[in-house]
Amino acid sequence: MSATRRTSVVALVTLLASMAGAMLMLNAIDGPWRNAADHEALYLRSAKVLQRMSLGYTGLLADIYWTRAVQYFGEEHHKDSSNYALLAPLLDITTQLDPRLLPAYEFGANFLAPKPPLGAGLPDAALALIDYGIKHNPDDWRLYYDLGFLYYTELKDYAKAADAFRRGAELPVTNMYMSILAARMAQHAGEFDTARMLWRSTYENSKEPRIQQNAVEHLLALRVDEDVTQLENIVAKYREQKGRLPASMNDLERAGFLGGTPLDPKGHPYMLMADGRIEVQDPQNLYFITKGLPPGMNPPQPPREKRPTSN
Amino acid sequence: MSSDGMNSGGMKWRIGYIAFNTFREAVRDRVLYNLIAFALLLSGAAILVSQVSIDIERLVVVNLGLTAVSLFGVVIAIFIGIGLVSKEIDKRTLYTVLSRPVRRWEFVVGKFLGLTGTLVVNTLFMSFGVFLALLYVAHRFERMDGWVLVALYFIVLQFLIVCALALFFSSFSTPLMSAVFTFALFVVGSLAEDLRGFARIARGATGAVATAAAYLVPNFSALNVIGQVAHGDAIPARLILYNTAYALLYSAMAISGAVLIFQRRNLK
Amino acid sequence: MAAIEILDLEKSYRVGFWRSRIKPALRPLRLTIEAGEIFGFLGPNGAGKTTTLKLLMGLVFPTSGTARILGMEIDDPRVKSQIGFLPEQPYFYDYLSARELLNYYGQLSGVPAKGRAARVEQMLGRVGLSDAAGMQLRKFSKGMLQRVGLTQAILHEPKVVFLDEPMSGLDPMGRREVRDLIQQLRSEGKTVFFSTHILSDAEALCDRVGIIHQGELRGVGSVAELTSETQGKVEIIFYAERVPAGLTSLGAEARVSGEVVNAVLPEEQQDAALEVLRRERLRLISLAPVRSSLEEYYIQKLKPAESMTAEKPKEDNRKGAVV
Numbered sequence: 001m002s003a004t005r006r007t008s009v010v011a012l013v014t015l016l017a018s019m020a021g022a023m024l025m026l027n028a029i030d031g032p033w034r035n036a037a038d039h040e041a042l043y044l045r046s047a048k049v050l051q052r053m054s055l056g057y058t059g060l061l062a063d064i065y066w067t068r069a070v071q072y073f074g075e076e077h078h079k080d081s082s083n084y085a086l087l088a089p090l091l092d093i094t095t096q097l098d099p100r101l102l103p104a105y106e107f108g109a110n111f112l113a114p115k116p117p118l119g120a121g122l123p124d125a126a127l128a129l130i131d132y133g134i135k136h137n138p139d140d141w142r143l144y145y146d147l148g149f150l151y152y153t154e155l156k157d158y159a160k161a162a163d164a165f166r167r168g169a170e171l172p173v174t175n176m177y178m179s180i181l182a183a184r185m186a187q188h189a190g191e192f193d194t195a196r197m198l199w200r201s202t203y204e205n206s207k208e209p210r211i212q213q214n215a216v217e218h219l220l221a222l223r224v225d226e227d228v229t230q231l232e233n234i235v236a237k238y239r240e241q242k243g244r245l246p247a248s249m250n251d252l253e254r255a256g257f258l259g260g261t262p263l264d265p266k267g268h269p270y271m272l273m274a275d276g277r278i279e280v281q282d283p284q285n286l287y288f289i290t291k292g293l294p295p296g297m298n299p300p301q302p303p304r305e306k307r308p309t310s311n
Numbered sequence: 312m313s314s315d316g317m318n319s320g321g322m323k324w325r326i327g328y329i330a331f332n333t334f335r336e337a338v339r340d341r342v343l344y345n346l347i348a349f350a351l352l353l354s355g356a357a358i359l360v361s362q363v364s365i366d367i368e369r370l371v372v373v374n375l376g377l378t379a380v381s382l383f384g385v386v387i388a389i390f391i392g393i394g395l396v397s398k399e400i401d402k403r404t405l406y407t408v409l410s411r412p413v414r415r416w417e418f419v420v421g422k423f424l425g426l427t428g429t430l431v432v433n434t435l436f437m438s439f440g441v442f443l444a445l446l447y448v449a450h451r452f453e454r455m456d457g458w459v460l461v462a463l464y465f466i467v468l469q470f471l472i473v474c475a476l477a478l479f480f481s482s483f484s485t486p487l488m489s490a491v492f493t494f495a496l497f498v499v500g501s502l503a504e505d506l507r508g509f510a511r512i513a514r515g516a517t518g519a520v521a522t523a524a525a526y527l528v529p530n531f532s533a534l535n536v537i538g539q540v541a542h543g544d545a546i547p548a549r550l551i552l553y554n555t556a557y558a559l560l561y562s563a564m565a566i567s568g569a570v571l572i573f574q575r576r577n578l579k
Numbered sequence: 580m581a582a583i584e585i586l587d588l589e590k591s592y593r594v595g596f597w598r599s600r601i602k603p604a605l606r607p608l609r610l611t612i613e614a615g616e617i618f619g620f621l622g623p624n625g626a627g628k629t630t631t632l633k634l635l636m637g638l639v640f641p642t643s644g645t646a647r648i649l650g651m652e653i654d655d656p657r658v659k660s661q662i663g664f665l666p667e668q669p670y671f672y673d674y675l676s677a678r679e680l681l682n683y684y685g686q687l688s689g690v691p692a693k694g695r696a697a698r699v700e701q702m703l704g705r706v707g708l709s710d711a712a713g714m715q716l717r718k719f720s721k722g723m724l725q726r727v728g729l730t731q732a733i734l735h736e737p738k739v740v741f742l743d744e745p746m747s748g749l750d751p752m753g754r755r756e757v758r759d760l761i762q763q764l765r766s767e768g769k770t771v772f773f774s775t776h777i778l779s780d781a782e783a784l785c786d787r788v789g790i791i792h793q794g795e796l797r798g799v800g801s802v803a804e805l806t807s808e809t810q811g812k813v814e815i816i817f818y819a820e821r822v823p824a825g826l827t828s829l830g831a832e833a834r835v836s837g838e839v840v841n842a843v844l845p846e847e848q849q850d851a852a853l854e855v856l857r858r859e860r861l862r863l864i865s866l867a868p869v870r871s872s873l874e875e876y877y878i879q880k881l882k883p884a885e886s887m888t889a890e891k892p893k894e895d896n897r898k899g900a901v902v
Contacts, residue, residue, distance in 0.1 A: 002652075002654050003414070003654055003655070003656055004574060004575075004654055007414065007415070007416050007570065007574055008571060008574050008575070011416065011567045011568075011570040011571045011574065012567070012571060014563060014564075014567040015564055015567035015568055015571065018560045018561070018563035018564040018567060019560075019564045021556070021560040022526075022557055022560040022561045022564055023526050025553050025556050025557035025560060026507075026526060026530055026557060028553045029530065029533045029550065029553045029554065029557060030504075030507060030533075064502065064505050067505055067508060067509055067512075068505060068508065070512065071508040071509075071511070071512060074512065324686070325686070325687055328683065328686040328687060329687075332672070332675075332683055335674070335675070335679075336672065336674055339674040340674070402670045403666050403667075403668075403669065403670055404670060404671060404672055405638075406633075406636065406638055406664065406666040407664060407665075407666060407669065407671070407684065407728075407731060407732075408687060409636065409637065409638060410636045410637075410638075410659065410662065410663075410664035410741075411659055411660075411684065411687040411688045412656055412657075412659040412660045412687070412688065412689055413659070413687050414656060575640070577592075577638075577639040577640060578633070578638040578639060579592070579639065
């Protein structure tokens with residue numbers, strides 16, 4: 001082998017070996033041991049300073065901060081964290097750098113207000129974020145939708161929710177759900193149909209998989225809540241007619257109240273308890289349900305590993 | 312071969328001679344002193360700025376001083392690094408060097424070492440300025456000032472990578488293009504953490520490209536601890552170790568690439 | 580042993596935006612240069628002289644073929660300590676002084692540290708740069724730089740020295756100095772391979788010349804043979820205002836310039852011609868046999884091939900022709 005060839009071979013081997021080594025080191029550097037300490041610090045909280053430092057490239061910087069916010073939320077969520085201290089400032093910075101970055105508001109409405117571990121538990125911060133968004137995008141119906149959504153789901157202020165949906169419905173460009181939701185808020189706010197419509201339109205109008213997943217789980221939970229309510233009404237009717245509680249679902253079927261054994265969204269039959277309550281078999285896997293739970297159990301939250309963190 | 316032993320014996324000396332000549336060229340360049348003077352001026356300006364920002368004098372001095380050291384060092388590294396090979400080809404000085412018993416890889420490695428040495432000396436000078444400014448505002452050194460040394464060490468590691476990249480690009484490209492490539496990689500590399508984050512959440516072809524880019528782009532963000540040390544935070548020993556290994560491996564990768572290309576290049 | 584053996588060395592470059600066109604820079608070249616020889620490589624600019632030297636120095640890589648220097652392949656690292664090279668219009672690290680530069684090249688060439696400084700001083704003295712040794716090269720004149728360049732090429736006492744256009748761009752004094760240096764190398768027994776497009780330099784210095792044109796070796800010849808070869812003609816120069824009628828009848832070609840006539844005629848007519856001059860009472864200035872010049876040889880080698888390449892560019896029968 002000539003000297004030149006030999007050098008080339010050695011250089012190639014060194015290149016591949018050092019590349020592999022550098023990749024390993026990169027993984028070591030980015031290991032979980034460092035994230036914890038590192039990410040909790042956000043050195044520049046002032047969007048104004050960032051704006052100046054970006055030399056006018058605020059759009060790009062906003063995109064970077066938006067990616068950071070989504071990533072931060074995903075990682076914290078994955079770690080089963082109950083602390084989302086940076087989500088609000090990250091979203092604030094993002095929207096101040098680019099006030100027209102609408103997905104940031106949608107994300108804020110969905111995940112800033114709910115209590116941990118689903119969200120940051122900061123409804124006021126969520127409201128402030130969306131108010132800021134409306135101020136800068138007064139003609140976009142989606143922000144009114146986000147506002148109404150927030151009032152309805154987290155703050156349970158149906159009058160304000162109705163107001164938000166109506167304002168959104170009056171815009172030149174709007175969405176058909178807006179006027180319907182506005183109308184329903186007044187009288188049917190607590191009904192399943194209203195809630196279902198809200199989550200359904202959230203699912204249909206969002207492009208963010210995390211938000212869509214959240215909507216699907218809420219829709220399933222609504223179905224369970226509705227089923228349980230109906231079944232408990234049937235049990236009550238049975239008791240009225242027969243003077244006693246049914247012993248099993250079969251009793252209800254034989255008496256002609258049911259056409260078969262009803263199943264929950266997971267395919268398990270609903271259970272009739274001795275005291276006439278209805279329970280689901282596997283409450284841990286039916287997130288957000290408020291009915292059909294064993295006494296004293298809180299509405300279950302989705303476990304971390306089932307949440308989409310990688311897409 | 313009997314003379315082979317003699318050859319490899321002279322080899323390390325030759326690399327040393329080339330490195331020393333590279334160093335000598337850099338220190339005789341007036342542009343270098345202008346840049347260092349500018350960096351020192353910025354450290355000095357930090358004192359002025361810190362006087363208006365009460366209670367955070369130290370913070371401002373460390374942030375501004377180290378940022379100046381880092382940015383001016385990168386400019387120097389790129390400025391000198393891109394010319395290392397191409398200038399020698401343009402001016403045909405390389406012809407006489409390579410007609411000596413100098414192998415091409417020795418030339419590349421010698422150039423790299425010479426440039427690295429130049430930057431280490433520069434950084435020493437500029438660091439001296441930063442510590443003077445620190446002493447001026449704080450009147451004494453504290454224990455946490457030791458972490459500033461770690462930050463400076465990381466900055467030197469950054470320079471190592473920048474030098475290697477500049478050398479890599481200039482082994483096949485024009486000085487201007489090399490400068491553009493290197494600077495672009497410096498900017499992207501400073502956002503490496505975001506790129507890696509993006510690679511984690513992207514999927515499909517985008518995800519594959521992003522992952523490949525995240526691994527190939529030099530990770531300068533992990534080497535930037537200016538913010539932490541300005542607050543007096545400790546730097547984990549593990550990070551020092553990993554960063555050192557990473558910078559050395561990455562530089563070795565870029566230099567091997569440069570050798571591979573330069574080895575076969577026709578010097579027209 | 581041959582100092583340089585070039586065995587069908589060939590180089591072509593890919594040119595054009597897509598690098599799709601192939602442009603030959605050197606057609607297969609076969610040439611042997613003996614040890615101790617001073618060989619002149621002649622040809623117009625762009626003929627392939629520099630390409631050949633760069634191939635031999637390992638600066639560019641051959642498309643095909645190979646070459647040996649002192650019996651070793653050119654990519655053998657040991658070759659480099661035995662050769663010296665002066666590129667065309669050399670330019671050196673201008674931030675260095677002549678002394679620093681020579682010391683650097685001495686280091687690279689493996690000149691032992693012990694006698695290096697003394698060797699540098701001695702060489703500087705030899706080329707008359709002792710006074711300017713501490714000055715930065717950026718302040719050097721072209722002639723001084725050329726002398727520095729020559730010095731770096733021979734500093735480590737190489738056996739074979741390659742010089743690319745060593746005399747170009749120099750004033751008459753500078754050229755004289757370079758000539759003297761090459762003569763000196765010859766007396767030291769070194770092999771010198773130098774390229775030039777200045778024929779008089781080659782004629783004065785070389786043992787042999789090779790003529791290259793359009794990347795192709797057109798001829799190789801010994802200068803002594805070339806210039807000693809008479810052509811059977813004599814040249815007569817004498818004072819006259821017109822050509823005497825008797826000369827033209829002897830078959831002379833004559834020119835009148837002012838008061839002098841210059842006539843060339845066959846050797847056997849020499850006596851008859853002198854008789855004509857005596858009869859006409861014309862004063863003779865000189866009479867000498869006409870010798871071939873390198874120039875004639877050079878022109879002859881370049882010319883026919885040009886018309887030939889226009890018709891049959893592939894034809895190659897002149898390659899390596901020895902006169």
